[in-house]
Amino acid sequence: MEIRPAIPEDFDQVVALSTLVRPYGVGARTWLRRSLTERLGTDRFVGFVAEADGRVAGWAGLTRADHLDTPNAYSLNLLVHPDFRRQGFGTRLLQICDDWLAALPSSFVQSYADGDGKFFALAKGFEATTEMTYAGRELTDAILVPPVPDGYTLVPFAELEAADVFPAYRESTADIPGGPPFEVPFDWFSTELWPGSLLDRELSLALLEGGRVASFTMVNREDTRTWNDMTGTVRDHRGKGLAGFLKLASLSAARDAGVTHSFTLMNLENPPIRALNERLGYREVFRRTYVTRQN
Structure with a gap:
């Protein structure tokens, strides 16, 4: 070795x-x-x-x-x-x-442990926090998308700038249950995440209300597979079904664009998003454990 x-x-x-x-x-x-x-x-x-x-x-x-x-x-x-x-x-x-x-x-180290990797991590001083489920679904049949919710405008990220999406992204990540301690700086969002070569700006969608992003879904694409990286809704627009509509609209657009499989990560401490993904046809592929260690 x-x-x-x-x-x-x-x-x-x-x-x-x-x-x-x-x-x-x-x-x-x-x-x-x-x-x-x-x-x-x-x-x-x-x-x-x-x-x-x-x-x-x-x-x-x-x-x-x-x-x-x-x-x-x-x-x-x-x-x-x-x-x-x-x-x-x-x-x-x-x-x-x-x-x-x-x-x-x-230093602070975070990782996602697969299977027996969880026990390896625990033996090396990491603490296990959140169980995550990788879920996937095939995009074979046509997907019926309901009308855009009243009072909102549907736009792809291709028509937006980083500064348009960032406030909703920051607010949504701050409310992720059981996850890492997010405090997203705009510099990281605008230079690392937004210009990323995987981010598909046609399949990533947002709903605007009064010119502001109320809800969004971010989709990465590699060949014929996509990864639903993040879906979020600002606090005063939650409970209206916006996230479900966007995820469904994005899946439909992905299928029309030649995508055959979509994957996402579900936090088991977030029952609403887990139930939503299951209604959208996602099924568990693998489980991972979020582990951390402060050195």
Whole structure:
């Protein structure tokens, strides 16, 4: 076993590993390409690989999480090939990440643990907080979309600017139950999230009331798959069915645009959104646990 810093040439093998371990993930290829080209060697991202028999058997990446309301926050992505598990690869990869973080005065690490990864994380000092469900649905049959709710105007993100959507996004993320401590700065939203190459500005939709975004749904697309990344409604417009309408309208537009599968993440501590997604045809694919550790 050899643990070493990641290099851009690792891209193909790390993508193959990610696809094998998390086949339901949408956007991994795009995210990894950006991480291993634009961000490698900066304080925004650091990556390590574990090699065995001349191939990548494990991967760990730390991405700075500027959207969290805590200093030196990083998101950890740690993967080990099934053929090499329970041989110390995960432990060695986590240790080298911890060594890198040790140079900081303090740090906060968040991650999503799959299956037995939860017990690995707990043994390494992480705390488990929220259970998450990855859910998916096929887009085969035509989707009937009701009329736009009275008093609202439906627009795609292509007709909006980051500053138009940001207030609703910030208010919605602040109310996510059991999730990370969001305090989204506009700089991060406008430079990282909004211009992201995965964000589909035709499938991401908003409902306007009085010229302001009252409800929105953000959709990432990679090839023929989409990821419903975030859907939210500002507080004084909740309870009117706006989120359900937008998600349905977006699914219909995605199907018409050639998308075959849609995926989303459901917080099990948020029964309303879980019930909504189930009514929209989403079914559980996999469960993950949100884990954190303060160093």
